[in-house]
Amino acid sequence: MYYAGIDLGTSSVKLLLMDSEGNVCRTASREYPLSFPKDGWSEQDPYDWYEKSVDGLKELLSGISADEVKGIGVGGQMHGLVILDENDDVIRPAILWNDGRTTKECEYLNNTIGQDKISSYTANIAFAGFTAPKILWLKENEPENFKKIKKIMLPKDYLVYRLTGVHATDVSDASGMLLLDVKNRKWSSKMCGLCDISENMLPKLFESYEGVGTLTGKAAEELGLSTKVVVAAGAGDNAAAAVGTGTIGDGSCNISLGTSGTLFISQKEFHVDPYNSLHSFCDANGQYHLMGCMLSAASCNKWWMDDIIGSKDYAGEQEGIEKLGENRVFFLPYLMGERSPINDPLARAMFIGMSMNTSRQDMTQAVLEGVAFAMRDSFEIAKSLGLDIKRSKVVGGGAKSPLWRRIMANVLGIPLDLLKTEEGPSLGGAMLSAVACGDFPNVEAIAKKVVKITKTEEPDKELTAKYEERYQSFKKLYPSVKELFR
Secondary structure: OEEEEEEEOOOEEEEEEEEOOOOEEEEEEEEOOOEOOOOOOOEEOHHHHHHHHHHHHHHHOOOOOHHHEEEEEEEEOOOOEEEEOOOOOEOOOEEOOOOOOOHHHHHHHHHHHHHHHHHHHHOOOOOOOOHHHHHHHHHHHOHHHHHHOOEEEOHHHHHHHHHHOOOEEEHHHHHHHOOEEOOOOEEOHHHHHHOOOOHHHOOEEEOOOOEEEEOOHHHHHHHOOOOOOEEEOOEEHHHHHHHHOOOOOOOOEEEEEOOOEEEEEEEOOOOOOOOOOOEEEEOOOOOEEEEEEEOOOHHHHHHHHHHHHOOOOHHHHHOOOOOOOOOOOEEEOOEOEEOOOOOEOOOOOEEEOOOOOOOHHHHHHHHHHHHHHHHHHHHHHHHHOOOOOOOEEEEOHHHHOHHHHHHHHHHHOOOEEEEOOOOOHHHHHHHHHHHHOOOOOOHHHHHHHHOOEEEEEOOOHHHHHHHHHHHHHHOOHHHHHHHHHO
C-alpha cells in the first residue's frame, strides 16, 4: 500500500509517495507564484495551491493502481489567512506567514489588550505573521471582504477541504493562528471575541494523525483514485517536519534551514516561555512543542546568490571559505522583519563591518553565519528556560551545505544529525496518513520505523570557542541599530 505526503510550501508544493515499509518511492514538485503587493506584504492565490497539488499528485501516482493508494496527508506553511464566502469560494488572495502588514494590530493586541492576557488565552503573544492580527487588519482595511467571511482557514486546510469537502484543521497548525487555547486544545472564545468572529467561522479541530474524511467523488475522479482514500488532518509544516525527522519525545530537537528557519523542541508537558520569545504550540503526536522561528534563513542565501551576486553556483561560491570564526563582517538576516526572539516586523537586513579588504567570500560567509547566529538567539532562550539540548537533527535546503552545517554546529556547540530522508513535511504528512489509516498505532511507532540517521556534524572545541566570541559581538548589533528601522 502507498501513502501520499504533501508539503504545501511558500514557493512550491513538494509531494512524495511512501510505501507501507516507510520507503520513499517517488517525489514530485510544482512551483507557484508569490506576490508582494507592497513592501513587507506577501500573498498567494489558494487556487494555485490546489491546481499545482493535483497536477503533482497525478505525476506522483502515475502507473500506481488506484486501490493501492490508501492515505494522503498534508503539511503546510502556517499562519496564512484564507477566507471563504458562503459558497466556499476564496474571497481574496491569502495573506501569508511572512507578511508584515499587521504592526498596528499586533501593538493593539500586545499593548492595549496586553501580552499577559493574550498569552493567558493562547499561550503566545501576537506576532506579525500570525492569523488573528491579519483578521483585525482585514476588518479595518477591507471591511467589505470581512463581511463576506463564512470560513477562516489555513493554507493546507484549504487543500484538505478541496480534497474532502470538510472544513478542518489540526491543533498544531491552529496553534499558530493566535485563536487557539493551546493548553486545552480548543478554540479560544476570548480571542474570537477580540477578532469579532464566531467559532462557527473556524474549522473543526482534529489531532494531526486523525482522518478528517475521504476523497470526494470529484477529487477522486480528478486524481484517478478511490473515494475510500483517507485524508489525514495533517500538520503545520514544522510539526509535520518533526514527524518526518522523528523529533518526537521530551526534549528532542530539530533545526530547519528552509525559506524560514526554525528551532523545534518537542515537549511532553505543556510549557509557556515567560518571555513569549518562543512559541508554545500543540504537537502532531498529541503533545506539545516550543519553537523559535526566524523569517529568513536559506532565503537569505538565495537572495544573496540569486539577486545580488547573480550566481547559481551555491557550492562554488562557498569553496575556499576556510577561516571560520575569524570573519570581521556581520550580516543581520532580517530581510522580512523578524519573529523569534526579537518580534520586530520593521527590522531589516544589514552588512556590518566591511572594509577595503572585505571580499565577496567574506560576505557570503557572513550571510551563512548571520543565520546561524540568529538561530543561536532562540537557542539561548531555550537554554534560559532550563532546557538542556544536547544535540539536534538538521534539515532543509540549507542543511545540504557542508559548510553551513559546520558553521551551525559550532555556533550552537552541539552535534547535528543528518537523516537518510530529508523530505520533512511531505514525509511527515505521509506518515500521519498511515496512522490515520490505522496501519500504525501512533506517531512514535511509525517514526521509529521510518527515520534513520546517516551522519553527524560534530562541533570542534576550538572553533566553537571562536564562534562564541563572534556571537557575543553579533548579539549587540540589533539593539544598537533597531531605532534606524523605525
